Amino acid sequence: MSGQSRESFPCREAVVFAVRGEIDIANAARLCAGLLQATDRPECGCLVVDLSRVGFIDLSGVRALMECYRILTREGRHMVLAEPSSPAARILDALDMGQTFEIYPIVETALVHTGRQRYEEGPFTGVSGAD
Template identity: 75%
Template sequence: MRGEIDIANATQLCAALLHATDRSECQCLIVDLSKVQFIDLSGVRALYECCRVLTWEGRHMVLAEPSAAAQRVLTALRMDRDFEIYPIVEAALVHTARQRYEEGPITGVCGCD
């Protein structure tokens, strides 16, 4: 993802993320936020809704490498406690692959059970 995530594109973002996972065997969606320059409440809500839907379907979503702007908003909204967030994309890949191998499907993330 890059640029801005706000009220103008939040709904489309969630739909696009869900559509991308529907077309594949994706069990874990890693959302790279490193190039996000701006995110507002609508954007965070869209990410949370996407995470909620995936969790309901028995899948998993994590956030990775949030930009300073994204991290500030997630922290201010206390959503850094609800999302599973990794400091770099590679850490998210390693952790989710290890969890899938050791424990099977991942459930109960995003605080949205």
């Protein structure tokens, strides 16, 4: 899994959206809505989804990420995944999602092509509040 093999383009502003907890059928739609809401400003050209604190993700979670990716791509925006936890990396690898997403090993490498960054804490998963 690597985002380095793809051509990148400079983004004006990137939003880093940290996802934590479990992503499953019970909250996948809410996650997608939260991701799209985080990018709801014209200057935001890139969404970096930080998956480092994801304890579990199922197929519905991957579908939610893909739906957000499709929507943002249609709008001319960029979405990448960064720092997937072991459970997230396993399912992304098993589904060969590196063919669809740019996946970076750490958040900082995903931000190299951006001008400005903004950090969003994503309480839109199975765990809300503190870890």
